[in-house]
Amino acid sequence: MSRSTPTHRLTQTETLFVSPQDICHLVRSQGMAATLQGMAAYIHQDFLRWQSFDKAPRVASHSSDGVIELMPIADASTYTFKYVNGHPKNTARGLSTVMAFGVLADVSTGEPLLISELTLCTALRTAATSAVAARALARPDSRVMALIGNGAQGEFQALAFHHLVDIEEIRLYDIDPLATAKLMHNLQDNPHAPGLRLIACSSIAEAVRGADIVTTITADKTNATIISADMLEPGMHLNGVGGDCPGKTEMHADVLRAAKVFVEFEPQTRIEGDLQQMPPDFCVTELWQVLSGQKIGREGRSQVTLFDSVGFALEDFSALRYVHDQARTLGLGAPIALIPQLADPKDLYQMLRPAGLKAVNTRCLSWTRPSGPLAARPSRAKAAAPNVPAHLWTA
16 A cells, blocks of 8 residues: 555545554654654553543453453543453464454544554553553662563563663563563664663572562463562562453562552452452552642652553553554555445445345435324334334324
8 A cells, every 4th residue: 555645535434444564664664762652642641631531441251261352441532442362372373362453433423433453552552551650650760670571562561661761771581481582582783772781581580689670471361479579679660561360460469568559440450450369448549640640659769669550441542542643644554444335324225225226315205194094003113112202203
């Protein structure tokens, strides 16, 4: 497709489709740092509008192999949802653990304006959200991060913390040494990560020791103890990303007891995050309250903070807004006829009308109510709904 025009000219019922290749072109056009900064800015802006959104925990369908989720959210003008899965065994089948797409629609009409890939964008928005939280909660002079879990999202977390939080050194650990080797291969001598030092470690304890920030982003659907309380150091910030569904945790409960805990949307995190281990009255603070200045984040250099991140629909709303804006600016994507284009919107059957059958214009139709005994006899439908106002039964 041509990308020479700055904007798309969509017909009234056409939807813009943005593919993974379009997202790659977007990142290459703007640069990785600018893309992460742009997405982080949209996320921050939308968190500041927290009260404007109609919010709900995501709808999840769990199986023994993984989970499939729908994540809807809306403000007064825009509705979005994301379809996303999490299947840790998928890589053995040649599939991604996480696959996603999303829709952005006009609230005033319900018209779908955008359908976009969100597999790449989920990794970008998750990393950007982690950075937004760390800028608010970690010590400002944090320069060393431990990254536990070096799978598909590892590079994105590393790049976001490097570009947005000024992390200079990342200590890597994964139970699969090939995952760590993959991450190091992707980021060493990479213009996306100038000056970033990467160190492969032989254990979690080695990676965490002396780190200012610890990010955990593991995939196994189990109640794991990736970080225990004896690993904590004064002033450490924990970015817990992998505990994101019932029965899947990364932090020992004592870690939460020792830290000041921050979440995205408390009703969802209590079900899905590391917070699921704690009693209902365990105190947490929602991130939007810190970003808006309504509540204090870190209360001192020695305090341990934990962002118990499960991923919330607001972040996908921001990502879809960002993609929609950038796609129109850069001329990315392609229009698709997702919704039928009707000459008469009251006549859906027109698309299936047999050839040769004359078209009908409902605006020109008229109908006269029959007179005589038949007219006095109410229809079955009207008799079944006697409380329907009379004018609704009039042709």
